[in-house]
Amino acid sequence: MKFKNFPIYRIEWVTSIFLIGTALLSLTVVPWFLWTKYSQVEGWGFIWPLAIFYYYATGFSITLGYHRLFSHLSFKAKWPVKLFVALFGAASFENSILDWSADHRIHHKHVDEDEDPYDISKGFFYAHIGWLLFRLKPKPPVNNVKDLEADPLVMWQHRYVQWIGLVVGFIMPAVLGWSYATLRGFEHPGMTALAAFLIAGLLRTVVVQQGTFCINSLCHMVGRQPYSTTHSARDSAIVALLTFGEGYHNYHHEFQHDYRNGVKAWQFDPTKWIIWTLSKVGLAEELRRVPDSRIMAAELKEKSLTLGRDIDNLAKALDAHKRQLKEKTIAAAHELAKELGVRAEALREAAANKAEVAHETMVELRAMLNEAAGYLENLRRAAGSAA
Numbered sequence: 001m002k003f004k005n006f007p008i009y010r011i012e013w014v015t016s017i018f019l020i021g022t023a024l025l026s027l028t029v030v031p032w033f034l035w036t037k038y039s040q041v042e043g044w045g046f047i048w049p050l051a052i053f054y055y056y057a058t059g060f061s062i063t064l065g066y067h068r069l070f071s072h073l074s075f076k077a078k079w080p081v082k083l084f085v086a087l088f089g090a091a092s093f094e095n096s097i098l099d100w101s102a103d104h105r106i107h108h109k110h111v112d113e114d115e116d117p118y119d120i121s122k123g124f125f126y127a128h129i130g131w132l133l134f135r136l137k138p139k140p141p142v143n144n145v146k147d148l149e150a151d152p153l154v155m156w157q158h159r160y161v162q163w164i165g166l167v168v169g170f171i172m173p174a175v176l177g178w179s180y181a182t183l184r185g186f187e188h189p190g191m192t193a194l195a196a197f198l199i200a201g202l203l204r205t206v207v208v209q210q211g212t213f214c215i216n217s218l219c220h221m222v223g224r225q226p227y228s229t230t231h232s233a234r235d236s237a238i239v240a241l242l243t244f245g246e247g248y249h250n251y252h253h254e255f256q257h258d259y260r261n262g263v264k265a266w267q268f269d270p271t272k273w274i275i276w277t278l279s280k281v282g283l284a285e286e287l288r289r290v291p292d293s294r295i296m297a298a299e300l301k302e303k304s305l306t307l308g309r310d311i312d313n314l315a316k317a318l319d320a321h322k323r324q325l326k327e328k329t330i331a332a333a334h335e336l337a338k339e340l341g342v343r344a345e346a347l348r349e350a351a352a353n354k355a356e357v358a359h360e361t362m363v364e365l366r367a368m369l370n371e372a373a374g375y376l377e378n379l380r381r382a383a384g385s386a387a
């Protein structure tokens with residue numbers, strides 16, 4: 001898009017002023033305040049923990065609440081959890097549960113297509129924040145959240161979301177700071193209130209927003225695609241650190257109704273751990289999990305499709321002599337790719353018939369995937385030393 005053709009009439013003014021304004025204040029006023037007034041403010045021992053609480057409360061309200069609970073119905077939650085999400089989700093200033101979920105369900109249905117509200121093929125900036133600053137097309141009518149419209153709490157939050165956000169997100173940190181300072185008999189409770197507002201309110205809002213915006217940008221750019229290459233979503237442990245565990249996005253786009261994004265036990269997915277913990281104390285139930293055999297079938301199929309191609313690409317980087325030496329590895333990899341395809345199909349059928357898959361079979365299939373990784377690594381090293 002040429003700059004002179006920039007669609008000024010499509011700018012979302014209120015959203016743009018809020019997003020850019022809070023970001024600029026966080027980059028200017030907050031550091032200036034910390035630099036010049038830090039020693040004049042009493043009660044940092046209260047303010048920092050308050051800010052950390054707000055960071056996690058609002059961040060998880062988006063990932064656990066807006067995303068996995070309301071958009072994907074990946075588990076059921078009791079009302080205290082939903083109320084918490086409604087209040088602190090509003091305080092993250094990412095719109096209402098209803099609007100967020102409507103956009104997100106379209107994103108999954110039309111990922112990477114023109115209808116995708118945060119389509120990554122329009123670039124990092126657009127997927128990250130651009131889609132909020134200006135709309136390329138008028139907003140489509142909301143018709144994919146009928147289930148949520150039947151929930152009175154969701155509708156209440158939708159109606160008053162900006163007010164709830166203002167009170168819970170900005171006013172409450174200031175009031176809490178002021179109350180703490182007054183209780184402790186500090187000389188300038190106003191300064192404690194101001195500091196609490198700037199850190200737990202303003203700065204925290206910007207940091208959480210940028211983190212969750214990464215789900216739409218980085219999660220579609222950085223990482224591996226072990227489950228499917230039919231869409232742009234990717235798995236990355238580093239992005240998971242920034243996004244409260246949402247970085248395993250390739251898995252998520254393949255199995256969107258699973259309450260886990262990092263499906264492996266060791267993957268960093270704190271949102272998953274909290275949902276699991278809530279289920280243990282009776283605040284969540286009916287956690288949806290995709291059976292291991294279906295997940296494995298997806299992995300095998302993907303490897304069967306990409307292994308041959310990847311091996312050929314690596315082989316091209318080798319000189320004639322090296323390629324001859326590696327001939328056996330290349331042939332074996334192609335053989336394995338075929339075998340993986342057959343096994344994927346058998347496993348997919350077994351999963352579809354809900355047939356029990358023996359543990360030994362799963363171990364054997366995992367070993368085959370490791371073997372594939374071994375062939376790739378072997379050639380990658382050979383190609384690396386050739387360069």
Ligand SMILES: [Zn+2]
Pocket residue numbers: 107215216219220233249253
């Ligand atoms: Zn996505």
Ligand SMILES: [Zn+2]
Pocket residue numbers: 067071072104108252256
């Ligand atoms: Zn999703």
